[in-house]
Amino acid sequence: MKVCQLCAVDFTLKKFLLPLIDGMRAAGWDLTAVCSDGPFIPGLRARGHRVETIPIARSMNPVAALRTVIALVRLFRRERFDVLHAHTPVAALLGRIAARITGEPLVIYTAHGFYFHEEMPSCKRRLHVALEGLGGRLTDYLFTQSAEDAEAAVRHGIMQADHVLAIGNGVSVARFDPSKHDRGAARREFGIPAHIPVIGIVGRLVLEKGYVEFLLAAETIGI
Numbered sequence: 001m002k003v004c005q006l007c008a009v010d011f012t013l014k015k016f017l018l019p020l021i022d023g024m025r026a027a028g029w030d031l032t033a034v035c036s037d038g039p040f041i042p043g044l045r046a047r048g049h050r051v052e053t054i055p056i057a058r059s060m061n062p063v064a065a066l067r068t069v070i071a072l073v074r075l076f077r078r079e080r081f082d083v084l085h086a087h088t089p090v091a092a093l094l095g096r097i098a099a100r101i102t103g104e105p106l107v108i109y110t111a112h113g114f115y116f117h118e119e120m121p122s123c124k125r126r127l128h129v130a131l132e133g134l135g136g137r138l139t140d141y142l143f144t145q146s147a148e149d150a151e152a153a154v155r156h157g158i159m160q161a162d163h164v165l166a167i168g169n170g171v172s173v174a175r176f177d178p179s180k181h182d183r184g185a186a187r188r189e190f191g192i193p194a195h196i197p198v199i200g201i202v203g204r205l206v207l208e209k210g211y212v213e214f215l216l217a218a219e220t221i222g223i
Contacts, residue, residue: 001029001030001082001083002029002030002032002079002080002081002082002083003024003029003030003031003032003081003082003083003084003085004032004033004034004076004079004081004083004084004085005017005020005021005024005031005032005033005034005085005087006033006034006035006072006084006085006086006087006091006092006095007033007034007035007086007087007088007091008035008036008056008058008088008090008091009035009036009038009056009058009088010035010036010037010038010039010040010041010044010051011038011040012035012087012088013033013035013040013044013051014040014043014044016087016112017033017087018044019170021033021049025049031049031050032050032051032052032079032081033049033050033051033052034051034052034053034054034072034075034095035051035053035054035056035091036053036054036055036056037053037055041053052075054068054071054072054075055067055068055071056068056090056091056094057090058088058090059090060090060131065090065094068091068094069094069097069098069101072094072095072098072099073098073101073102076098076099076101076102076104077102081104082105082106083104083105083106083107083108084096084099084104084106084107084108085108085109085110086107086108086109086110087109087110087112088112089111089114089115089131089132092109092111092135093131093134093135096109096135096138096139097138099138100138106140106141107138107139107140107141108139108140108141108142108143109135109139109141109142109143110142110143110144110145110167111132111142111143111144111145111149111153112145113145113146113149113208114128114132114149114152114153115128116128116129116132117207117208119207119208129156129158132153132156132158133156133157133158135158136153136157136158136159139159139163140163141163141164141165142158142159142163142164142165143164143165143166143167144164144165144166144167145166145167145168145169146166146168147166149166150164150165150166199218201214
């Protein structure tokens with residue numbers, strides 16, 4: 001099985017996709033990763049990963065988008081992949097357009113979170129839903145990280161329900177085993193008394209990560 005894992009930047013490749021890529025390679029698949037050039041690329045190649053670098057703009061600048069599509073078409077025609085697995089909105093849309101041009105046999109898109117949301121201005125939201133709908137017509141299967149996004153994809157007509165699967169996020173229970181960490185040391189480092197409950201949230205400081213809901217919940221229960 002010859003697979004292309006496509007994303008916009010090397011950070012996504014290293015921090016999000018590397019376990020998937022390692023698993024595919026361990027299964028004996030012929031794996032090529034494609035993204036823009038960046039500081040993580042030499043290290044990934046040194047580990048034995050095959051990485052092709054193509055400039056992928058993270059905006060929908062028409063000229064930059066066309067250049068990316070042309071570069072991807074050339075790559076796909078040269079490699080003749082069995083599967084294109086695309087990630088991140090812009091790279092995924094441009095990659096799926098290129099895949100349709102070259103006739104890639106199977107196209108999968110993992111949505112790690114849709115860009116559109118309820119708090120967006122309606123015209124901007126409709127535009128992004130329409131772009132996801134365009135990509136959906138070029139996709140065989142859509143994977144989502146959350147059940148909510150899977151439901152949204154079907155509700156907005158992005159994909160048919162039988163072609164959408166919520167796969168969730170995997171967490172290494174061995175790596176995050178509380179028994180292997182001194183929680184008392186962390187409390188002492190931050191000056192938190194032992195009798196005080198600690199509840200945390202980790203994510204980008206953007207509205208859609210749920211910080212408002214987190215703080216409202218904390219206020220409700222009196223933390």
